[in-house]
Each structure stands twice: as structure tokens, then as C-alpha cells.
Amino acid sequence: MEYVESTKAFYEAQKVFPGGVNSPVRAFGAMERDPIFIEKGEGAYLYDVDGNHYLDYVLSWGPLVLGHSDSRVVDAIVEQANKGTSYGATTPIETELGILLQSLYPSMEQLRFVNSGTEATMSAIRLARGYTGRKRIVKFSGCYHGHGDSFLVEAGSGVATYGTSNSAGVPEEIANLTSTLPYNDMAALEDFFELHGNEVAGVIIEPVAGNMGLVPSNYIFLQRIRQLTEEFGALLIFDEVMTGSRAAYRGAQEAYSIQPDITTLAKVIGGGLPCAAYGGKREIMAFVSPLGSVYQAGTLSGNPLAMAAGLATLKNYHEEDFNQLVNYVERLKEAVLSLAEQYALPVQFQSFGSMFSIFFSETPVENYADAQASNQEMFKRFFSGLLDLGIYIPPSQYETLFVSTKHGEVEFQLTVEAIDKVFQSLCRK
Numbered sequence: 001m002e003y004v005e006s007t008k009a010f011y012e013a014q015k016v017f018p019g020g021v022n023s024p025v026r027a028f029g030a031m032e033r034d035p036i037f038i039e040k041g042e043g044a045y046l047y048d049v050d051g052n053h054y055l056d057y058v059l060s061w062g063p064l065v066l067g068h069s070d071s072r073v074v075d076a077i078v079e080q081a082n083k084g085t086s087y088g089a090t091t092p093i094e095t096e097l098g099i100l101l102q103s104l105y106p107s108m109e110q111l112r113f114v115n116s117g118t119e120a121t122m123s124a125i126r127l128a129r130g131y132t133g134r135k136r137i138v139k140f141s142g143c144y145h146g147h148g149d150s151f152l153v154e155a156g157s158g159v160a161t162y163g164t165s166n167s168a169g170v171p172e173e174i175a176n177l178t179s180t181l182p183y184n185d186m187a188a189l190e191d192f193f194e195l196h197g198n199e200v201a202g203v204i205i206e207p208v209a210g211n212m213g214l215v216p217s218n219y220i221f222l223q224r225i226r227q228l229t230e231e232f233g234a235l236l237i238f239d240e241v242m243t244g245s246r247a248a249y250r251g252a253q254e255a256y257s258i259q260p261d262i263t264t265l266a267k268v269i270g271g272g273l274p275c276a277a278y279g280g281k282r283e284i285m286a287f288v289s290p291l292g293s294v295y296q297a298g299t300l301s302g303n304p305l306a307m308a309a310g311l312a313t314l315k316n317y318h319e320e321d322f323n324q325l326v327n328y329v330e331r332l333k334e335a336v337l338s339l340a341e342q343y344a345l346p347v348q349f350q351s352f353g354s355m356f357s358i359f360f361s362e363t364p365v366e367n368y369a370d371a372q373a374s375n376q377e378m379f380k381r382f383f384s385g386l387l388d389l390g391i392y393i394p395p396s397q398y399e400t401l402f403v404s405t406k407h408g409e410v411e412f413q414l415t416v417e418a419i420d421k422v423f424q425s426l427c428r429k
């Protein structure tokens with residue numbers, strides 16, 4: 001494959017944007033090659049500026065459950081655009097999407113729309129602090145909750161990809177209010193609560209982590225967090241920005257049968273447009289302005305284009321569609337593990353619902369330390385090998401792969417053939 005036009009585009013972009021990108025992980029930095037520049041997306045495929053096409057397992061980092069430019073979503077956006085793109089005033093379409101979300105996530109008795117996952121999680125912890133009158137937030141190493149100051153402590157995703165896990169510019173006083181615990185570590189959790197439980201405003205967790213690669217939480221561990229937060233009067237926040245509609249049709253809270261106090265959503269609920277939400281018990285949401293004293297606002301919140309795209313996506317994505325995605329991932333797992341055995345490669349295929357990732361590790365990855373210990377060099381070669389064969393996966397070990405309803409039998413076979421070739425090349429060197 002040739003990447004001449006992408007290379008030129010990257011050169012130009014670096015003059016305008018830091019690192020040539022508008023979000024760090026897009027720069028392919030950890031993969032030690034230049035990024036591809038995208039011209040268009042259609043169904044399960046992306047097309048770059050050199051005319052190459054790729055079977056897409058990134059899907060805009062999760063939102064596109066119906067694939068790229070699904071006609072029902074595009075038509076809904078166009079229809080709404082013809083009526084106006086933004087009013088800065090209330091609309092019936094917001095209420096319609098809000099009611100649909102409540103039916104999927106009954107724990108969200110009330111909710112508020114915002115524009116990004118970061119805004120949703122930042123608002124959620126402000127609410128937890130306002131509601132409890134406490135300051136301390138607990139998060140887990142390798143989990144990523146967006147780029148709010150309080151979350152850039154031992155964070156996953158792009159922060160981990162670039163080997164920092166923290167960020168300059170976050171005042172120590174703020175970072176010190178975030179306590180970070182190892183994921184899936186019951187003893188560390190219990191010890192922490194015994195010493196500091198009464199200080200905790202909220203515990204925020206990706207119930208299925210997707211930002212250190214895909215690492216499911218252990219059911220007993222998650223259940224214990226629920227018990228301890230209740231016992232100590234802290235709020236439990238499920239960050240379902242990624243897992244919503246993906247870990248299970250009604251999110252990880254359905255899969256684990258655990259009700260959080262606050263849920264954050266984004267990605268799928270906006271169908272590829274900027275949209276997010278946070279919500280929870282009515283009694284807690286009553287603290288949000290204008291009802292209560294926790295202030296949070298947004299010029300474009302509940303934007304009608306995003307509402308239209310979200311509604312069109314969720315109305316056309318049924319439980320059978322979700323099951324189709326799960327089936328695809330399960331079949332792929334079987335095929336990949338069989339190839340790994342054939343080539344004697346140490347592969348962990350970790351999946352949950354329609355999300356999965358591949359680690360080169362002898363043992364299952366249960367936390368961030370395990371993910372860091374996996375063979376990153378091999379992952380880098382795996383990524384590049386697949387890209388050159390027209391399969392696009394996230395350019396980082398600390399991310400998750402997604403499938404859409406447009407990933408069918410042809411795409412499945414293409415993927416297995418490509419992985420076969422790349423695994424062969426990995427065991428040669």
C-alpha cells in the first residue's frame with residue numbers, strides 16, 4: 001500500500017495542530033509510523049486520501065454501532081439540519097432521546113445532556129461532591145474518564161499510550177484529591193475504604209475497562225464496590241461512555257445487574273455526533289442547577305443534530321443487532337485463538353459484548369500492570385501488519401476494538417485471513 005498523500009497531509013497538519021492531530025492517540029505515535037488521513041467512511045470501511053480502504057475496527061472509538069454513514073442516521077441528520085442546526089433552547093427531540101435512554105438505563109431516573117464524555121464525567125464528580133459534601137474521588141489505574149483534571153492520574157488510553165499516565169498542568173492540590181486503586185484488587189479496595197471510606201464523595205469506574213485494552217471487572221469486585229460505597233455514603237459512578245450499548249444492550253449495569261448512583265454515557269447515544277449524558281437517582285439529580293446548587297451548563301447541550309443522530313441510531317439498533325455483534329466477536333475469538341495455537345503465539349483475546357482486544361501475553365490481563373507487562377513490541381508489529389493488509393485497529397495497546405452491524409461474513413473472513421498472515425510473520429522474526 002502507498003501512503004504518499006497521507007504523509008503529505010500529516011506534514012501540513014503538523015504546521016497547524018500540536019503533533020498534527022486533534023486528539024493524541026490519532027498520531028499513531030506509539031506505533032512509530034505516520035497516521036492515515038481519512039477521506040470517507042462507508043459501512044464497515046474507511047477510505048484514506050491515497051485511495052486505500054480499510055476494514056474498520058475503531059469505528060470512531062465505539063459510537064458507530066450501525067457502521068459509517070448509515071442511511072437512516074444520515075437522513076435524520078439532514079432532515080434536522082434543514083430545520084436548523086442549533087437553537088440554544090429546549091426541544092421535544094431532547095425529551096424523546098432522554099426517555100429512550102431512561103428506558104434502556106432505568107438507574108438514570110433523571111439525566112442531563114452534555115457534549116462529550118469528558119464533560120459528562122466532570123459533571124458527575126462535581127455532582128458527587130456537591131451531593132455528599134466531600135472532596136475525595138476514587139478511580140482505578142488504567143481507567144480513562146476523559147481529560148478532566150481529576151482523572152489524569154494513572155489514566156489509560158492516550159495518556160498510557162504516550163507512557164505518562166499523568167498530565168502536566170494538573171495542580172497537585174487537585175490530583176491529590178484523586179485516589180487511585182488497582183483494578184480488580186479486592187484487598188486494596190477494602191484496605192482503602194477502611195482507612196478513608198468516610199472521605200469519599202464518589203468512586204468512578206469503567207465497569208468493563210476499555211482504555212487499558214479490554215479488561216472486564218470481576219463481578220465480586222464490582223459488587224464489593226457497590227456495597228462499600230453504600231456503607232460509607234459515597235456515590236458509585238459507572239462510566240459507561242464506552243460500554244453503553246456495547247458491553248450489553250443496556251450497558252454493563254445490565255450485564256452485572258448492579259445499579260450505580262450515577263451513569264455517564266456518550267459515544268453510541270450520539271450516533272457519531274458530539275453528545276453525552278450523565279444521570280442517576282432523582283434525589284441526586286435534584287442537586288443540579290437550576291433545581292439545585294451544583295452548576296453545569298452548555299451552549300450546545302442537547303444539540304438537535306446530535307439528538308437526531310442518537311435517536312436514529314438507537315431506534316435502529318435492536319437487541320438482535322447487539323446479539324449479532326456478540327456472535328461475530330465470539331467467532332473471531334475462536335478463530336484467533338486457534339491461529340495463536342497453530343503459530344505458538346502467546347495471545348489473550350479478551351472480549352465483552354461487542355468489544356474486544358488482543359494482548360500478546362502468556363496469562364490473562366486483569367489490570368493495568370498486566371496490560372503494561374504484555375508484549376508491546378509484538379502489538380506494534382501486529383498493528384502495522386494488519387494496517388498494510390487493509391485492517392484498521394486502534395493504534396495502541398491501551399484501546400479496544402469494536403464491531404458494527406455492517407461487519408458480516410465477508411469482513412469476518414478478511415479479518416481471519418489477515419490475522420493468519422500477520423501471526424505467521426510474527427513468529428518468523
Ligand SMILES: Cc1ncc(COP(=O)(O)O)c(C=O)c1O
Pocket residue numbers: 116117118119121144145146147206210211239240241242266
Ligand atoms: C470510558 C470513557 N470515559 C470518558 C471518555 C471521554 O470521552 P470524550 O472523548 O468524548 O471526552 C472516554 C473516551 O474518550 C471513555 O472511553
Ligand SMILES: N[C@H](C=O)CCC(=O)O
Pocket residue numbers: 023024025026061144157158211242399
Ligand atoms: N480511548 C479514547 C476514547 O475512548 C480514545 C479517543 C481519543 O482519546 O481520542
